Amino acid sequence: QVQLVESGGGVVQPGRSLRLSCAASGFTFSSYAMHWVRQAPGKGLEWVAVISYNGNNKYYADSVKGRFTISRDNSKKTLYLQMNSLRAEDTAVYYCARDPSFVGQQPPLDWGQGALVTVSS
Amino acid sequence: QSALTQPASVSGSPGQSITISCTGTSSDVGGYNSVSWYQQRPGKAPELMIYEVSNRPSGVPDRFSGSKSGNTASLTISGLQAEDEADYYCSSYTSSSTQVVFGGGTKLTVL
Numbered sequence: 119q120v121q122l123v124e125s126g127g128g129v130v131q132p133g134r135s136l137r138l139s140c141a142a143s144g145f146t147f148s149s150y151a152m153h154w155v156r157q158a159p160g161k162g163l164e165w166v167a168v169i170s171y172n173g174n175n176k177y178y179a180d181s182v183k184g185r186f187t188i189s190r191d192n193s194k195k196t197l198y199l200q201m202n203s204l205r206a207e208d209t210a211v212y213y214c215a216r217d218p219s220f221v222g223q224q225p226p227l228d229w230g231q232g233a234l235v236t237v238s239s
Numbered sequence: 240q241s242a243l244t245q246p247a248s249v250s251g252s253p254g255q256s257i258t259i260s261c262t263g264t265s266s267d268v269g270g271y272n273s274v275s276w277y278q279q280r281p282g283k284a285p286e287l288m289i290y291e292v293s294n295r296p297s298g299v300p301d302r303f304s305g306s307k308s309g310n311t312a313s314l315t316i317s318g319l320q321a322e323d324e325a326d327y328y329c330s331s332y333t334s335s336s337t338q339v340v341f342g343g344g345t346k347l348t349v350l
Contacts, residue, residue: 225330
């Protein structure tokens with residue numbers, strides 16, 4: 119069965135950086151686009167970024183554009199989110215999720231359990 | 240402000256039916272059959288309930304159904320059960336640069 123396991127969350131000061139990882143198993147990772155979606159405490163879901171199956175196409179929410187970078191290593195079956203210049207409003211649970219297509223133009227199918235990122239001084 | 244509009248809350252009694260709406264534009268909900276619905280219980284990850292407007296993944300009860308008319312998609316839960324109490328989110332592909340948008344979420348209370 120599909121399994122997505124996020125790691126790398128924690129407490130970080132404003133302006134600093136953090137990298138999240140998502141280890142995938144149970145499906146052919148290199149055949150699917152992947153998303154990051156976040157949820158601030160007590161708030162709704164917010165789409166963050168998507169990357170195509172081969173990493174050639176990436177799209178970002180306006181709120182993170184220029185600060186966050188999505189990437190993947192198909193040989194390691196791992197998705198990444200590099201988060202720079204972090205702000206208090208980036209505090210959220212970050213979910214990695216599998217797209218049903220290879221391009222990344224569909225809402226996600228499967229979700230990980232999430233990693234909590236807290237930006238605080 | 241979320242790109243897709245959902246009611247903040249709905250409620251119903253066991254056995255009844257409820258419908259949650261999700262209103263977008265012709266650039267997302269109205270223009271593509273790429274609407275999904277998710278159920279999220281407190282402290283848990285979202286779970287896919289409906290994809291491509293009206294398709295149910297295996298394991299999802301047939302009490303859950305989806306439809307779309309114009310720029311509005313709907314999730315209907317019939318024969319409401321206590322275990323259906325949760326937050327529900329809609330999502331759609333969008334032709335804007337962001338690719339995917341979510342609704343603000345609807346809290347379902349089973350009375």
